[in-house]
Amino acid sequence: MKENEWKWALTIFIIILLAYILPYTIITEVAKWYGSLLLWIVLTLTVIIINYFITKNWGK
Amino acid sequence: MSTTYVWWAIAIYVLASLFVAFLSRSEKQTSMSSYFIGDRKLNGFVSALSYSATTYSAFMLVGLAGLTYMGGVGALGFELIYLMGVSLVAFFGPRFWLVGKKYGYVTPSEMLGDRYNNKSVAIVVSIFSCLFLIPYSAVQLAGVGYLLQGMTNNAISFTTGVIIATVLAIVFSFIAGIRSVAWTDSLQALFMIVTSTIVVIIIISRLGGLGDFLHTLETNHAELLTVPGNGFWSFTTFLGMTIPWFFFSLSNPQVSQRLYMPKSLKSLKTMLMGFMIFGFIYTIVAIVWGFSAAIKFPGLENADLATPLLLSSDLVPPILGVIVMVGIMAAAVSTIDSILLTLSSLFARDVYGNIKKGATDKMQLRVGKIVIPIIAILAYLFAELEVNLIAVLSVASSAGLLVVVPAIIGTFFWKRGTAAGVLTSVIVSGIIIIIIELTQIKPLGLASGIWGIVISTLLFIIVSLLTKAPEQKASEFLGYIKVALKNETK
Numbered sequence: 138m139k140e141n142e143w144k145w146a147l148t149i150f151i152i153i154l155l156a157y158i159l160p161y162t163i164i165t166e167v168a169k170w171y172g173s174l175l176l177w178i179v180l181t182l183t184v185i186i187i188n189y190f191i192t193k194n195w196g197k
Numbered sequence: 198m199s200t201t202y203v204w205w206a207i208a209i210y211v212l213a214s215l216f217v218a219f220l221s222r223s224e225k226q227t228s229m230s231s232y233f234i235g236d237r238k239l240n241g242f243v244s245a246l247s248y249s250a251t252t253y254s255a256f257m258l259v260g261l262a263g264l265t266y267m268g269g270v271g272a273l274g275f276e277l278i279y280l281m282g283v284s285l286v287a288f289f290g291p292r293f294w295l296v297g298k299k300y301g302y303v304t305p306s307e308m309l310g311d312r313y314n315n316k317s318v319a320i321v322v323s324i325f326s327c328l329f330l331i332p333y334s335a336v337q338l339a340g341v342g343y344l345l346q347g348m349t350n351n352a353i354s355f356t357t358g359v360i361i362a363t364v365l366a367i368v369f370s371f372i373a374g375i376r377s378v379a380w381t382d383s384l385q386a387l388f389m390i391v392t393s394t395i396v397v398i399i400i401i402s403r404l405g406g407l408g409d410f411l412h413t414l415e416t417n418h419a420e421l422l423t424v425p426g427n428g429f430w431s432f433t434t435f436l437g438m439t440i441p442w443f444f445f446s447l448s449n450p451q452v453s454q455r456l457y458m459p460k461s462l463k464s465l466k467t468m469l470m471g472f473m474i475f476g477f478i479y480t481i482v483a484i485v486w487g488f489s490a491a492i493k494f495p496g497l498e499n500a501d502l503a504t505p506l507l508l509s510s511d512l513v514p515p516i517l518g519v520i521v522m523v524g525i526m527a528a529a530v531s532t533i534d535s536i537l538l539t540l541s542s543l544f545a546r547d548v549y550g551n552i553k554k555g556a557t558d559k560m561q562l563r564v565g566k567i568v569i570p571i572i573a574i575l576a577y578l579f580a581e582l583e584v585n586l587i588a589v590l591s592v593a594s595s596a597g598l599l600v601v602v603p604a605i606i607g608t609f610f611w612k613r614g615t616a617a618g619v620l621t622s623v624i625v626s627g628i629i630i631i632i633i634e635l636t637q638i639k640p641l642g643l644a645s646g647i648w649g650i651v652i653s654t655l656l657f658i659i660v661s662l663l664t665k666a667p668e669q670k671a672s673e674f675l676g677y678i679k680v681a682l683k684n685e686t687k
Binding site: 145152165182 | 270271273274277278280281282284287288291411414415419420422423424425432435436439443461462463464465466469470473474477481682683685686
């Protein structure tokens with residue numbers, strides 16, 4: 138893997154870990170729209186944006 | 198809901214799809230590569246829509262909505278972790294695409310066989326894919342059956358629904374192979390997302406707008422907004438369901454084969470980004486759907502009924518209800534036809550092509566076309582067994598396909614991987630998963646998919662280290678990727 142690929146892969150990995158850990162720990166009692174519902178949506182949007190940056194120069 | 202409406206809607210859907218399928222026919226498709234992967238010339242937009250239609254099936258608005266209904270927001274986490282997992286395409290996609298073009302691969306298992314320098318690898322991986330994907334298609338067919346039956350109060354029987362879906366899937370894949378599949382997929386993808394999004398917006402506004410909707414959830418159904426919440430989404434269940442889906446984009450050949458099809462890396466990029474946006478919207482729609490059903494019809498025993506009930510309720514204008522129902526049907530059919538086509542290509546290319554000596558490309562194509570209806574009929578027979586928990590069976594089959602993942606990762610990132618390693622890991626862990634699913638035992642409380650990925654990884658590594666790697670092939674293969682990747686992605 139190229140060096141910048143490693144960096145992106147690690148970032149995505151950490152985000153996904155958060156998606157597993159946070160809802161079952163810190164916000165497991167937050168029964169509001171801004172609890173797990175919002176968290177998962179925000180994490181996913183972040184990953185989508187990262188994908189945009191990874192693929193930006195493809196085919197150029 | 199009026200049965201006449203339903204028949205009309207189905208008729209219009211079938212005619213429109215057939216029209217698009219016929220339009221998609223171009224010059225004669227006389228080779229495996231043109232029939233099954235469109236000569237590697239698919240544009241980005243069609244690739245994205247078709248990838249979406251293939252991935253998202255009746256499971257979303259029926260199964261996922263049902264999971265939301267039963268267990269709450271955990272269903273969102275489950276589906277979004279899958280979507281984040283599609284980032285694997287950002288790393289594996291260009292690699293698949295580059296070697297596909299250089300070595301002329303038509304199927305992912307053909308690639309594995311070549312990279313590990315062993316025909317049995319291609320044969321075994323293909324057979325296991327068929328073994329797990331036929332039940333998965335059957336679940337989709339059954340989904341259509343239940344939907345039509347539920348929506349028309351048994352006026353259209355389960356069997357009629359299943360037969361309609363089977364016939365459509367065969368026809369869409371037969372007309373022009375991947376071209377008709379990709380184009381009808383695209384039409385169906387647009388149809389699925391537009392209709393369901395409109396209806397969800399209507400439902401929310403009829404429930405008092407987004408603010409009221411969320412407020413009702415918070416006050417009346419607070420347990421649905423957390424995990425483990427009412428206990429349905431225990432951490433082990435969550436893990437057991439998410440792990441197989443996380444690797445879906447690599448493990449399922451009907452989607453990984455798509456990585457060979459775009460005409461350029463730019464089209465591959467459009468496919469990935471387009472799919473992620475589509476997936477994000479469609480997931481939210483399905484989750485809101487499930488929540489709405491929980492607000493409107495609490496206390497159902499069978500959660501799979503949540504969607505049909507919602508569609509025929511006063512929240513949804515009747516005509517729109519029928520249209521969305523056809524959208525769900527389209528979601529199922531567009532998944533099944535792609536699986537059918539992929540499985541036929543696996544059988545023709547990797548099983549027949551490797552076992553029969555001197556099987557030419559033409560002969561493989563002929564076999565592939567003959568196999569399409571055979572596989573469809575097998576799936577039909579499975580569907581008639583009327584299994585009732587759509588989500589669970591769907592996950593069970595993706596758990597089975599997980600066992601190929603270590604071998605796929607090794608293909609691109611581990612020189613020491615060997616054919617013996619692949620064969621042992623796929624066969625042994627595949628059989629273990631089948632045993633776990635059949636007996637429904639959960640060793641240490643963990644689901645079959647987790648055992649599958651752990652055992653197959655260990656076996657792949659250990660057996661590979663004990664056997665001799667195809668060094669020359671590995672160096673040449675990986676060396677090519679390194680150079681080509683540098684040139685193409687800068």
